[in-house]
Amino acid sequence: MSIQTQYMQDIYSSVEKRNRGENEFLQAVKEVFESLEPVIEKHPDLIEAGIMERIAEPERFIQFRVSWVDDNGKVQVNRGYRVQFSSAIGPYKGGLRFHPSVNASIIKFLGFEQIFKNSLTGLPMGGGKGGSDFDPKGRSDNEIMRFCQSFMTELEKHIGPNTDVPAGDIGVGAREIGFMFGQYKRLHNDFTGILTGKGLTYGGSLARTEATGYGLCYFTEDMLKDLKNTSFDGKTVVISGSGNVAFFAAQKAQKFGAKVITLSDSSGYIVDPDGIDLDVVEQIKMVERKRIGEYVNQKPGASFHAGCSDIWTVPCDIALPCATQNELDEKAAKALVANGCFAVAEGANMPSTPEAVQVFQENGVLFGPAKAANAGGVATSGLEMSQNSLRLSWTFEEVDERLHQIMCNIYKNASEAAAEFDHPGNLVIGANIAGFLKVADAMKWEGITY
Numbered sequence: 001m002s003i004q005t006q007y008m009q010d011i012y013s014s015v016e017k018r019n020r021g022e023n024e025f026l027q028a029v030k031e032v033f034e035s036l037e038p039v040i041e042k043h044p045d046l047i048e049a050g051i052m053e054r055i056a057e058p059e060r061f062i063q064f065r066v067s068w069v070d071d072n073g074k075v076q077v078n079r080g081y082r083v084q085f086s087s088a089i090g091p092y093k094g095g096l097r098f099h100p101s102v103n104a105s106i107i108k109f110l111g112f113e114q115i116f117k118n119s120l121t122g123l124p125m126g127g128g129k130g131g132s133d134f135d136p137k138g139r140s141d142n143e144i145m146r147f148c149q150s151f152m153t154e155l156e157k158h159i160g161p162n163t164d165v166p167a168g169d170i171g172v173g174a175r176e177i178g179f180m181f182g183q184y185k186r187l188h189n190d191f192t193g194i195l196t197g198k199g200l201t202y203g204g205s206l207a208r209t210e211a212t213g214y215g216l217c218y219f220t221e222d223m224l225k226d227l228k229n230t231s232f233d234g235k236t237v238v239i240s241g242s243g244n245v246a247f248f249a250a251q252k253a254q255k256f257g258a259k260v261i262t263l264s265d266s267s268g269y270i271v272d273p274d275g276i277d278l279d280v281v282e283q284i285k286m287v288e289r290k291r292i293g294e295y296v297n298q299k300p301g302a303s304f305h306a307g308c309s310d311i312w313t314v315p316c317d318i319a320l321p322c323a324t325q326n327e328l329d330e331k332a333a334k335a336l337v338a339n340g341c342f343a344v345a346e347g348a349n350m351p352s353t354p355e356a357v358q359v360f361q362e363n364g365v366l367f368g369p370a371k372a373a374n375a376g377g378v379a380t381s382g383l384e385m386s387q388n389s390l391r392l393s394w395t396f397e398e399v400d401e402r403l404h405q406i407m408c409n410i411y412k413n414a415s416e417a418a419a420e421f422d423h424p425g426n427l428v429i430g431a432n433i434a435g436f437l438k439v440a441d442a443m444k445w446e447g448i449t450y
């Protein structure tokens with residue numbers, strides 16, 4: 001696909017000029033602009049309100065120095081970020097990523113996508129994202145704590161329960177959220193819901209940990225039923241990653257009767273033809289924080305393969321990329337198609353390159369885009385915010401039921417928007433349009449502010 005109209009092309013060119021070299025961000029903007037062309041044609045009022053000009057420019061972009069002292073007494077310096085992209089429909093909301101690859105482009109692509117994803121959940125959350133180029137791998141718990149405290153000492157100036165509510169993402173889990181929450185509370189003398197993904201003893205929600213992976217499977221199950229009258233039951237599934245999203249996606253896919261045969265991390269992937277044993281993975285990844293390759297020491301029937309890209313050559317019915325952006329390219333997509341894969345749903349953010357998405361669409365592979373398919377995590381963060389405001393805690397079953405309902409609504413809304421704008425079954429276009437319309441309407445009513 002490409003941008004067709006002069007109007008959208010001109011705006012995209014100015015985005016390109018203003019964000020030169022920020023490839024991930026431009027990739028994300030281009031896809032949304034391509035999807036929105038039919039909407040703009042039908043809604044000239046959006047042109048008048050300058051919605052497209054405004055939506056790809058963050059309301060605020062914060063960059064800061066994070067100094068901390070490592071276990072050897074050496075001073076370390078990292079860079080911290082928070083992009084507050086859109087507050088049109090609610091306080092900025094989105095995760096924090098700690099990974100050495102983090103830069104302005106990655107934070108902005110994630111923050112931009114979060115606008116539409118959060119809108120799709122139906123909950124009142126704007127779009128934001130943040131993080132640091134800090135690498136938690138190999139760091140002691142004390143080093144992690146000192147880093148998180150230093151990071152929050154600056155971030156606290158910019159967030160608040162009605163302003164901006166961060167959460168986890170790659171490299172930020174329960175441990176990091178706990179340290180950051182503790183530091184915020186100490187600085188403000190205020191016990192309030194400024195982060196989601198909190199521990200259960202201090203304001204967290206049941207089912208938030210599981211939510212992204214479970215939500216991905218609820219969405220995929222709906223897509224399989226609606227478009228192919230089938231389900232996970234009896235299917236072979238390839239999943240990449242072995243972090244929060246991948247683990248709970250695997251758990252729910254197994255509960256739905258699928259056989260999950262792979263997981264990965266940045267060192268390589270494992271294949272277990274008998275089906276991945278998640279108890280073993282939990283011990284290796286969550287308790288011992290070791291590499292996924294350890295799995296084969298305990299499961300001799302499984303194999304480890306160095307490098308990540310060949311995971312997509314493992315034959316499967318359904319693929320769930322759950323590691324990172326652009327991990328699945330055109331070559332990988334062709335390999336999946338050649339091996340008979342008929343459905344792909346994105347647990348990670350933007351894991352498929354545009355060329356890969358095109359291969360799926362040309363070959364009739366069902367495709368659930370990240371904004372819709374992985375929205376269960378942030379949706380449940382929204383439910384955590386509601387519980388914090390009400391000062392009560394819902395049961396696991398109650399939260400899980402709400403999550404399930406939200407994922408069904410997201411599928412339905414994306415599917416209906418795709419059909420309404422003459423692209424039935426194209427959930428990329430459907431999700432982008434359905435997410436956009438609510439945000440654009442709010443921006444119109446709020447006047448020219450940001």
Ligand code: NDP
Binds near residue numbers: 322347374
């Ligand atoms: P985790 O940190 O828990 O796990 C990340 C996993 O992806 C690890 O297995 C990691 O391997 C692997 N990975 C990370 N970077 C790379 C890379 N450059 N190449 C290969 N593998 C890599 O993160 P999450 O599971 O939370 O996040 C995974 C994806 O899901 C991300 O795209 C995130 O943005 C997205 N997401 C997360 C949500 C959440 O609620 N947590 C919600 C919605 C989307 P290694 O340990 O070797 O680095």
Ligand code: 2IT
Binds near residue numbers: 093094117349
């Ligand atoms: O990409 C995402 O949606 C997340 N990392 C979760 C964000 C959140 O605020 O829960």
